Amino acid sequence: MKLHTTVETVTARIQERSRPTRTAYLERLAKTASRPPGAQRLGCANVAHAFAALPVNDKLRVVAERAPNIGIVTAFNDVLSAHAPMQQYPDIIKNEARKHGATAQVAGGVPAMCDGVTQGTPGMELSLFSRDVIAMATAVSLSHDVFDAALLLGVCDKIVPGLLIGALHFGHLPTVFIPAGPMTSGLSNNEKSKVREKAAQGLVGREELLEAESAAYHSSGTCTFYGTANSNQMLLEAMGLHVPGTAFINPGAAVREELTREAVRTVLDITKGKRFAPIGHVVDERCIVNAMVALLATGGSTNHLIHWVAVARAAGIVIDWDDFSALSDVVPLLSRVYPNGSADVNQFQAAGGPGYVIRELLDAGLMHADVLAVRAGGLREFTGIPAAAPNGMLQWTDPGVSKDDSVVRPASAPFSATGGLKLLQGNLGRGVIKVSAVPEDRHVVEAPCRVFDSQEALHHAFNANELNQDVICVVRWQGPQANGMPELHKLTPPLAVLQGKGFKVALVTDGRMSGASGKVPAAIHLSPEAAAGGPLARVRDGDIIRLDANAGTLAVRVTDAEWNARPLAVMPAELCEDNSVGMGRELFAGMRRSALTAEQGACSWL
Structure with a gap:
């Protein structure tokens, strides 16, 4: 499918506007990438410090055998329901890395605050800038400079943009994001909102309000409305930075652990030289435009008109709200998920999810198909729905037609002809x-x-x-x-x-x-x-x-x-x-x- 003229025009003007800063960025990456690996480049004392706590066999791999070493940056804490499942991820990652002759270390942790907890309190005034703190913490984590790749564990509002900004400052590293998925559906978002409105009028008390909120937010996983956290996950799929289809698989699903292991295999496939896909090259102007289109097509969070401007700048790319506006005029609205509709993200996933939306946008010429991604098959791989194969491995299938056209629709019959x-x-x-x-x-x-x-x-x-x-x-x-x-x-x-x-x-x-x-x-x-x-x-x-x-x-x-x-x-x-x-x-x-x-x-x- 030929690329839509407006998408082509907006991309071209972003490329022209960004030429000086993007060129300088790529030159820095090339200089950094040309160095020998850290275990060979650093002094003996530096190397000894970096690997002192590793098991003996892992030391042998990374130092003597020069095996790839993966840096894990984690936003785990168990205040955030979305991040609580990540507690065991580092052990899973290390185990899978060893199976493939590699090593992995937790490079560092980044702070992660829940806006749902701090909403309306003084703590919320730290929220936006926590993104930049997370970016800096990611940089501190990776600054040990003994890593050949990175896996980033995060889901929520400022955490993913912060991790992404930090990782792009180490853009020479192959990098894959690993989410944890949404909690299962509880009290519907519409019903929750009705109780909130009654509380605002004094028609129900604190006990009834707390009961409703607790029925809505009830277990591990991301909140089920299509807010900033779930918009993050949609955009990472559209940028080719996940294992395809990972975004909205529930934490307790049987395939969830295998998707985490697949992230290890994916990043090692790049690291071992089979193909060239460091994150600083994956995230180019076309990739940023794809993210913007996915945001508009799904009616995503307004916060991303701030966050993705910052993400783009971290890769030497300059975008502004005129770019969003021009794209919004031609990108159709393909999904209705609360607050844009009554469905939650679990219903969105069941109806076709990110794979369906990305396929429709690609087929309509509204996304760049010729982009680099963490998978060899490029962005087309992100149109598949993952499931366990009979042999226990993963397989992806085409989403087919919408399973619920009140939730997702084809580009030929959208909810609206323009973006959200x-x-x-x-x-x-x-x-x-x-x-x-x-x-x-x-x-x-x-x-x-x-x-x-x-x-x-x-x-x-x-x-x-x-x-x-x-x-x-x-x-x-x-x-x-x-x-x-x-x-x-x-x-x-x-x-x-x-x-x-x-x-x-x-x-x-x-x-x-x-x-x-x-x-x-x-x-x-x-x-x-x-x-x-x-x-x-x-x-x-x-x-x-x-x-x-x-x-x-x-x-x-x-x-x-x-x-x-x-x-x-x-x-x-x-x-x-x-x-x-x-x-x-x-x-x-x-x-x-x-x-x-x-x-x-x-x-x-x-």
């Missing part, structure tokens, strides 16, 4: 909106605004019945420089209640919404942010704001003269103090000061 994300711009700056979950009659909202300096202030106004009207809620001082850009998912229930009463409601903010953001229109990631002198600092209570997702505009209805004459508000002193102390936030002050805009990936390291 839309660029907004106007006198309030540049931002984005996730329209795939928003009813069409809510794509345009024009109403007076209420300006809030914090999430808590909005909740207070809601509880005082001050918002029972058409209203656009502006929540500012929520960007990277102000307070680390926390997710504002706790605002969804009260706004959904107002919308349910028939009012026209929207959120406008320089903060983030969770990957679970849904039916309430939300113009987010406004750049430049208020704390950096952005236009949200000029908005006043009562201003008429028009959010038009169809036209891609977001503006305050005042004359240019009046708008430009308004002074910029200053972040209240109490917020400056509240956002900078306690819960370790003091340690992130340097990151807040140096953070780039959301559209630039909110990077603290450039």
